[in-house]
Amino acid sequence: MAKIERVIEQIKKILKEDIRGLTIQELSEKTKVSRITASMALMKLEGQGIIEARIIGNCKLHYIKNGR
Numbered sequence: 928m929a930k931i932e933r934v935i936e937q938i939k940k941i942l943k944e945d946i947r948g949l950t951i952q953e954l955s956e957k958t959k960v961s962r963i964t965a966s967m968a969l970m971k972l973e974g975q976g977i978i979e980a981r982i983i984g985n986c987k988l989h990y991i992k993n994g995r
């Protein structure tokens with residue numbers, strides 16, 4: 928499994944457990960990858976319709992969509 932695929936699976940698991948939404952920085956710290964890698968994984972997940980992002984103030988919070 929490629930690194931990005933591993934990160935995608937980790938992010939999906941983390942977002943399923945944490946319903947309050949997380950920033951790229953928080954997700955990169957939890958998955959132990961750079962913010963760039965976390966951002967690439969999030970873009971793929973968003974493109975697949977698995978997650979959604981909400982901008983609150985100057986933060987972009989990422990959530991898993993219901994039923995995913």
